[in-house]
Amino acid sequence: MERYQNRGGNSGIVAFAITEDSITLKFKDGWHYIYNAVRPGQTDVTLMKAMAKSGSGLHAFINRKIQNNYFHKYR
Numbered sequence: 001m002e003r004y005q006n007r008g009g010n011s012g013i014v015a016f017a018i019t020e021d022s023i024t025l026k027f028k029d030g031w032h033y034i035y036n037a038v039r040p041g042q043t044d045v046t047l048m049k050a051m052a053k054s055g056s057g058l059h060a061f062i063n064r065k066i067q068n069n070y071f072h073k074y075r
Contacts, residue, residue, distance in 0.1 A: 031075055
């Protein structure tokens with residue numbers, strides 16, 4: 001996983017991994033969430049990938065739009 005830059009300084013996301021059709025995020029509490037073309041959909045995943053790479057806005061986007069619409073959650 002790649003470290004999330006957290007340019008805003010207040011994100012709960014610490015790392016991410018990107019594949020062709022998904023993004024996995026690791027949060028400070030140790031939980032990993034997988035988002036993909038099924039849930040929440042490719043359009044949102046594409047935006048999430050861009051935000052992860054830029055290190056900004058991802059956690060706010062999830063809180064505002066995605067919420068619990070993830071494909072899978074694990075520790």
